[in-house]
Amino acid sequence: MKKIVLLCASGMSTSMLVKKMEEAAKKLAYECEIAAYPTSEAKTKAADADIILLGPQVRFSLPQIREVCPNSLVEAVDMRIYGRMDGKAVLEFAKEKLGE
């Protein structure tokens, strides 16, 4: 089962997105673990993630997150999808990157 982690500055906008993604995953019958954390907790909480998704506000720290979590895929979420809180689209994006 894949672990998907969302990172943003405070964890506020991403925690809403987690809910939407979990709804979408249920509809697709796709088993996964989804969690949201602030970027400051990347090393402790996200290092075991299969994929880490960055909110637009923290996209600039992509290189650092890749360094700190070398065993995870790290990608930035598209601005429009994030702005619509489109859980389904973010989930599909994650699945695509994971090759599923």
Add this chain to the structure above:
Amino acid sequence: MEGSELAAFQIISAVGTARSCYIEAIQKAKQGNFSEAEKMIGTGDDAFNEGHAAHTGLLQEEASGSEKGINLLIVHAEDQLMSAEGFKIIALEFIDVYKKLVH
């Protein structure tokens, strides 16, 4: 999702993108890539303007009396907007400093 909540997320996403663009512009300048740095500022401005437009929509709604109230999410949108604005000012100064360092 309720109207003002969606507007808040759109603002957060757009101005958050702008913030990242401005910071990435500094990173480009640090690498000596000044034309890319300038492009990044431009991309950031486009994203910021989108967020600003959505924000103006909320201000107009409030001015016309539809009192939606303050919640943490809209506070976060405001703080991201001001943060993006601040980062642009700082990014432009940093780019100038990096330019001076290579000349």
